[in-house]
Amino acid sequence: MGATPQGKDITIEFDCQFRVGLSSSNFSSIMRAFLMLLPQLLEDFFQKVLVGFAEHEMGLRKKSFVCTACGNDTEFIWKTRHGKPTTILTWFRWITIRQLQVQCKKCGHKQYVTRQLLGMESMKRVPDETRRKLALVGALSSYRVSEKIGKMFGWAVDKMTIWKSVQQVGSKLDFMLDANEEPHGEADGTGVGIVGIPKRGKELKVLVQYKKGGGIRVAGIDIGNYNGSWDKLFQKSIDVIKGFKRPFLLLTDGDASIFASLKGKVTILVQRCLWHIPYQAQYVLWKDAVQRKGEEWLHVVAELMEICAIRPLVDCQDTIQAMIVSNPTLTLFS
Numbered sequence: 001m002g003a004t005p006q007g008k009d010i011t012i013e014f015d016c017q018f019r020v021g022l023s024s025s026n027f028s029s030i031m032r033a034f035l036m037l038l039p040q041l042l043e044d045f046f047q048k049v050l051v052g053f054a055e056h057e058m059g060l061r062k063k064s065f066v067c068t069a070c071g072n073d074t075e076f077i078w079k080t081r082h083g084k085p086t087t088i089l090t091w092f093r094w095i096t097i098r099q100l101q102v103q104c105k106k107c108g109h110k111q112y113v114t115r116q117l118l119g120m121e122s123m124k125r126v127p128d129e130t131r132r133k134l135a136l137v138g139a140l141s142s143y144r145v146s147e148k149i150g151k152m153f154g155w156a157v158d159k160m161t162i163w164k165s166v167q168q169v170g171s172k173l174d175f176m177l178d179a180n181e182e183p184h185g186e187a188d189g190t191g192v193g194i195v196g197i198p199k200r201g202k203e204l205k206v207l208v209q210y211k212k213g214g215g216i217r218v219a220g221i222d223i224g225n226y227n228g229s230w231d232k233l234f235q236k237s238i239d240v241i242k243g244f245k246r247p248f249l250l251l252t253d254g255d256a257s258i259f260a261s262l263k264g265k266v267t268i269l270v271q272r273c274l275w276h277i278p279y280q281a282q283y284v285l286w287k288d289a290v291q292r293k294g295e296e297w298l299h300v301v302a303e304l305m306e307i308c309a310i311r312p313l314v315d316c317q318d319t320i321q322a323m324i325v326s327n328p329t330l331t332l333f334s
């Protein structure tokens with residue numbers, strides 16, 4: 001149910017008449033009044049469309065639904081077009097619609113057909129489409145901000161519902177390399193720590209894959225230790241890597257633990273990311289107790305920045321000065 005045979009359109013007549021009191025004709029008054037009408041308008045519209053489709057279906061010999069008790073799919077009678085109320089979450093807000101119920105003429109079994117008409121699983125109150133939209137908003141912003149933005153545009157969806165959507169959609173997401181895109185990617189820790197005791201001392205790790213038409217796509221996400229534990233990031237993609245005609249080229253910070261997890265499984269060309277070299281050198285200088293931003297320190301870092309050709313990314317004034325000193329022709333940074 002849900003679609004007509006041969007995809008033929010069904011025309012729904014929808015007249016509406018509302019009485020609404022407004023104290024002004026200015027823009028915000030009209031918008032506010034409309035938001036008051038919205039729930040009723042939505043509910044009426046859903047009800048009209050559902051009844052329209054159900055009537056059409058009842059006029060056909062063979063139904064697209066079957067009696068869940070005896071399997072009959074031809075003979076039914078209407079029980080009610082306005083039965084027990086049920087709630088569903090639209091993009092804008094929760095609405096209450098009256099359920100449509102039919103009765104099997106063969107065995108007398110009564111059943112609701114509302115969710116079948118909506119293309120929803122029985123008992124479910126949040127359609128997948130609503131779930132995914134809320135999850136995307138919730139993933140791009142804090143739950144509180146998501147709720148606020150929603151309210152600004154007339155939604156009435158609370159932050160708990162947004163949170164729940166993020167959890168449910170997130171648990172079904174699976175990242176891996178795409179065999180149809182480039183055999184080329186980058187893996188790195190994000191430095192974004194994970195809040196919560198069980199994951200303390202860990203960060204979010206990401207594998208991105210280059211796309212054929214330009215741009216990148218996320219091909220792996222994992223929570224792991226600051227140094228190491230790349231296994232899970234690549235585990236799911238090993239077969240995809242094997243299927244590429246060219247060896248997979250991976251750009252990394254040079255973390256050797258990446259090799260450990262892939263050893264003997266696939267051939268991967270690894271290129272150390274230039275950006276990381278001067279930054280990892282700073283860590284080594286610190287371990288060797290070289291005074292930060294001292295003469296020696298600045299010399300090493302400035303030279304490395306120059307060698308790695310990442311001039312535009314230098315953001316430390318002292319390092320910039322040291323680079324100018326070591327290379328007098330260098331006066332402008334592009």
Ligand SMILES: [Zn+2]
Nearest residue numbers: 067070104107
């Ligand atoms: Zn039956």
